[in-house]
Amino acid sequence: MKADTGFQQMFPDNAVSLASRFLTPSLFRRLSKLKTATGFTLDQAIRSGRENPDSDIGIYAGDPESYTLFQDIFDPVIRACHRISGPICHVSELRPLDLDGPDPEGRYILSTRIRIARNLSGYAFTPNLTPGIRQVAEQRIKQAVAALPDPFKGAYHAMGGLSPEEISARASAGTAFLPGDRFQAGAGITRGFPASRGVFASHDKNFVWINEEDQLRIICLEKNGSLSLVFNRLILALELLGRSLSFAWDPCKGYLNACPTNIGTAMRAGVHIRLPGLERQPDRLNELASSHGLQIRGTRGEKTAVSGAVFDISNRFRLGIGETRLIQDLHSGITAIIAAEKQLAVSGPGSPEP
Ligand code: ADP
Ligand code: MG
Numbered sequence: 001m002k003a004d005t006g007f008q009q010m011f012p013d014n015a016v017s018l019a020s021r022f023l024t025p026s027l028f029r030r031l032s033k034l035k036t037a038t039g040f041t042l043d044q045a046i047r048s049g050r051e052n053p054d055s056d057i058g059i060y061a062g063d064p065e066s067y068t069l070f071q072d073i074f075d076p077v078i079r080a081c082h083r084i085s086g087p088i089c090h091v092s093e094l095r096p097l098d099l100d101g102p103d104p105e106g107r108y109i110l111s112t113r114i115r116i117a118r119n120l121s122g123y124a125f126t127p128n129l130t131p132g133i134r135q136v137a138e139q140r141i142k143q144a145v146a147a148l149p150d151p152f153k154g155a156y157h158a159m160g161g162l163s164p165e166e167i168s169a170r171a172s173a174g175t176a177f178l179p180g181d182r183f184q185a186g187a188g189i190t191r192g193f194p195a196s197r198g199v200f201a202s203h204d205k206n207f208v209w210i211n212e213e214d215q216l217r218i219i220c221l222e223k224n225g226s227l228s229l230v231f232n233r234l235i236l237a238l239e240l241l242g243r244s245l246s247f248a249w250d251p252c253k254g255y256l257n258a259c260p261t262n263i264g265t266a267m268r269a270g271v272h273i274r275l276p277g278l279e280r281q282p283d284r285l286n287e288l289a290s291s292h293g294l295q296i297r298g299t300r301g302e303k304t305a306v307s308g309a310v311f312d313i314s315n316r317f318r319l320g321i322g323e324t325r326l327i328q329d330l331h332s333g334i335t336a337i338i339a340a341e342k343q344l345a346v347s348g349p350g351s352p353e354p
Pocket of ligand 1: 270300
């Protein structure tokens with residue numbers, strides 16, 4: 001497949017991404033002739049995947065229309081990353097939960113974080129934003145968050161004009177975010193950083209990141225394992241924001257965002273959890289996580305290392321399963337992982353794998 005002239009220019013031979021797997025030469029030739037109304041092309045969509053052969057996905061959307069105009073490449077990628085075999089079908093169920101914390105003694109879970117991604121309807125996505133439109137989006141979102149009632153009252157911290165040192169210091173305090181990685185840079189998402197970026201931080205540990213990978217990342221955080229509390233707060237934040245903002249949405253694909261892994265519910269719910277025993281048994285930890293539909297990331301986010309045995313464990317799939325069910329699955333997965341960690345502590349570090 002990659003030997004075809006033209007196609008070879010698009011993906012290097014060592015590319016491993018889903019896009020490089022599904023983009024046939026004839027599909028490439030056909031889709032290359034198209035352009036969305038905001039001027040986004042297939043060449044732009046796969047630029048990051050081409051520059052970074054180790055990309056997992058290798059394709060980004062530049063606007064909602066990308067998902068329909070380039071559907072023949074996006075759909076197989078979406079099916080593979082959300083493990084969907086039949087029709088692509090968005091499910092949403094935002095029902096408040098009352099689950100017991102999976103770590104009642106607070107011995108393992110350091111924090112619980114749930115975020116959802118959203119983009120304003122009628123706008124291009126971050127890989128395809130002009131500086132002017134990025135600024136308009138920032139202003140609209142800033143006004144909407146400033147009008148939120150309690151418990152979401154807070155302050156907006158603009159990042160434009162800050163030095164890298166100031167950004168790094170504020171990121172530790174939660175009032176800024178770091179520039180994106182090389183995958184986001186290749187997609188054009190980090191262009192002009194940090195202009196028109198910012199963080200709205202409420203007094204109650206809720207955040208809205210503006211113009212990071214998506215125009216909005218709505219984040220609820222607690223320094224414990226109260227999954228229900230964090231989820232119920234997120235439901236409320238979403239409902240309130242939905243009164244003043246409308247988001248890019250499709251009946252089958254759900255909420256549309258820059259990366260096809262982040263469509264549907266666009267929710268990633270996870271915990272930072274310390275697992276010194278299971279760190280020594282990575283196969284067992286991976287098996288426990290994947291059998292519960294969970295993924296493991298490093299301590300400082302996607303594609304970072306694990307430090308101090310602190311893992312970020314969260315739902316792998318975001319489309320085709322409702323939000324409430326995703327939280328219940330996370331709860332049972334984390335409960336099973338904690339049980340395995342406790343068992344290792346009893347049997348001791350030198351004991352063989354069961
Ligand atoms: P996403 O894009 O899904 O929001 P990333 O992997 O890019 O997630 O991480 C974004 C930031 O959120 C990183 O700084 C990461 O350390 C932080 N983070 C992720 N999960 C948690 C958690 N459970 N508690 C505290 N911080 C977290
Ligand atoms: Mg991220």
